[in-house]
Amino acid sequence: MSPNRSVNRLLQYRTCLLKFQDLGFEKVFSYNLGEEAGVTPEQVRKDFSHFNIKGHKKGGYNINELLFTINNIFKSYKVQKIIVVGMGNIGTALTQFINFKNNNLTIVAGFDINPTALKKKFDIPVYPVNEMGNFIKANRIKIAVLAVPGPAAQEICNTLVTAGIKGILNFSPVILKTPNNVSVKNVNLIDELEGLIYSSVLS
Amino acid sequence: MSPNRSVNRLLQYRTCLLKFQDLGFEKVFSYNLGEEAGVTPEQVRKDFSHFNIKGHKKGGYNINELLFTINNIFKSYKVQKIIVVGMGNIGTALTQFINFKNNNLTIVAGFDINPTALKKKFDIPVYPVNEMGNFIKANRIKIAVLAVPGPAAQEICNTLVTAGIKGILNFSPVILKTPNNVSVKNVNLIDELEGLIYSSVLS
DNA sequence: TAGATTGTTAATCGATTAACAATC
DNA sequence: TAGATTGTTAATCGATTAACAATC
Numbered sequence: 001m002s003p004n005r006s007v008n009r010l011l012q013y014r015t016c017l018l019k020f021q022d023l024g025f026e027k028v029f030s031y032n033l034g035e036e037a038g039v040t041p042e043q044v045r046k047d048f049s050h051f052n053i054k055g056h057k058k059g060g061y062n063i064n065e066l067l068f069t070i071n072n073i074f075k076s077y078k079v080q081k082i083i084v085v086g087m088g089n090i091g092t093a094l095t096q097f098i099n100f101k102n103n104n105l106t107i108v109a110g111f112d113i114n115p116t117a118l119k120k121k122f123d124i125p126v127y128p129v130n131e132m133g134n135f136i137k138a139n140r141i142k143i144a145v146l147a148v149p150g151p152a153a154q155e156i157c158n159t160l161v162t163a164g165i166k167g168i169l170n171f172s173p174v175i176l177k178t179p180n181n182v183s184v185k186n187v188n189l190i191d192e193l194e195g196l197i198y199s200s201v202l203s
Numbered sequence: 204m205s206p207n208r209s210v211n212r213l214l215q216y217r218t219c220l221l222k223f224q225d226l227g228f229e230k231v232f233s234y235n236l237g238e239e240a241g242v243t244p245e246q247v248r249k250d251f252s253h254f255n256i257k258g259h260k261k262g263g264y265n266i267n268e269l270l271f272t273i274n275n276i277f278k279s280y281k282v283q284k285i286i287v288v289g290m291g292n293i294g295t296a297l298t299q300f301i302n303f304k305n306n307n308l309t310i311v312a313g314f315d316i317n318p319t320a321l322k323k324k325f326d327i328p329v330y331p332v333n334e335m336g337n338f339i340k341a342n343r344i345k346i347a348v349l350a351v352p353g354p355a356a357q358e359i360c361n362t363l364v365t366a367g368i369k370g371i372l373n374f375s376p377v378i379l380k381t382p383n384n385v386s387v388k389n390v391n392l393i394d395e396l397e398g399l400i401y402s403s404v405l406s
Numbered sequence: 407t408a409g410a411t412t413g414t415t416a417a418t419c420g421a422t423t424a425a426c427a428a429t430c
Numbered sequence: 431t432a433g434a435t436t437g438t439t440a441a442t443c444g445a446t447t448a449a450c451a452a453t454c
Contacts, residue, residue, distance in 0.1 A: 007402075030436075053434060058434055137414075193348075233412075257412090260410095264412095356425070
């Protein structure tokens with residue numbers, strides 16, 4: 001497995017490549033990508049080397065080829081079914097954002113303690129949390145977005161893991177305990193803002 | 204300035220400490236915090252050392268004291284005024300989440316291209332983007348959350364920077380160019396999910 | 407006191423950067 | 431060809447881990 005940092009940057013390069021493609025470019029050199037992504041050209045080439053991505057000596061990288069290769073690495077050619085747990089403000093917004101934006105990532109269902117109490121209209125089916133385990137197994141869901149209040153997070157996480165979830169995008173302000181074949185990415189909005197304030201105040 | 208990683212972990216420790224406090228504990232040892240946060244006890248002590256945080260030899264760390272010290276480092280004792288640009292689903296959800304959750308971080312205003320067209324009721328005043336610069340200057344805002352569509356992001360970012368913003372939490376799928384006295388934290392939800400799929404599929 | 411824990415210094419590890427041969 | 435760029439190997443840098451003296 002390639003280092004995590006490289007994986008993140010590879011996704012950033014993709015964002016840059018899409019922009020270049022949009023501008024009508026056909027190829028890039030490592031220093032173009034580096035400049036756009038805010039890293040050195042050596043970093044770009046080193047990252048590509050990790051994934052065995054080849055360019056053309058002196059000729060740089062063909063943007064379409066490169067995007068194809070990267071999308072292949074991330075299996076972006078096939079639809080990935082995802083569920084959202086916790087259909088509050090954040091959960092609902094994420095669902096709309098992801099389903100509207102992208103066609104390989106699809107939120108197929110939402111879960112909440114008591115969906116009928118929410119009195120909202122959703123774009124996806126929303127079921128009570130106690131049906132979650134069966135749904136995950138029946139649909140072989142591997143990825144879940146967790147957007148429930150802190151105190152509920154660990155218990156729901158356990159249910160997710162038991163049902164077969166392998167990756168969790170966690171918006172709850174809790175550090176989840178999971179077996180190490182389950183990966184967790186934390187997005188703690190308060191912490192991000194605090195970190196920003198920290199670096200802004202001192203500099 | 205202390206290393207970025209340490210800053211992030213310090214914020215995580217705070218989350219853990221709040222949990223411990225909630226459970227009625229009064230003190231922790233470095234291995235308690237380490238276990239809870241998923242790092243080694245040495246890492247915890249090293250991080251504290253960066254910020255010159257002192258415990259008690261053999262006696263561990265008093266939770267209240269420690270929380271006070273950490274909150275002090277992040278200036279959490281005083282209200283931080285923040286604005287949100289882009290009052291779509293994500294922007295609106297973030298506003299509600301942050302204002303509801305925490306009382307030192309306050310979203311004081313939102314901005315959108317054409318607020319009246321949104322036909323939504325907001326909990327905060329929402330103004331058109333062209334009033335943004337003046338508002339930032341008049342209220343000495345230093346932190347902004349950016350949640351606008353990709354193509355609009357860089358231009359709005361430039362306006363923010365010119366008006367005096369020093370930190371940007373960026374939800375737009377764009378790598379922003381800013382002068383190096385302005386810090387940017389990117390939250391790219393699609394990338395986070397793709398990264399999760401990458402690690403889940405391969406392991 | 408003896409055992410346990412902190413705080414720091416030294417050693418290791420991994421990631422980034424520099425250098426350069428290969429080559430188009 | 432000469433100059434420019436890739437891809438990889440070596441050197442550097444920084445962050446994590448280990449070791450241990452201080453001490454309660």
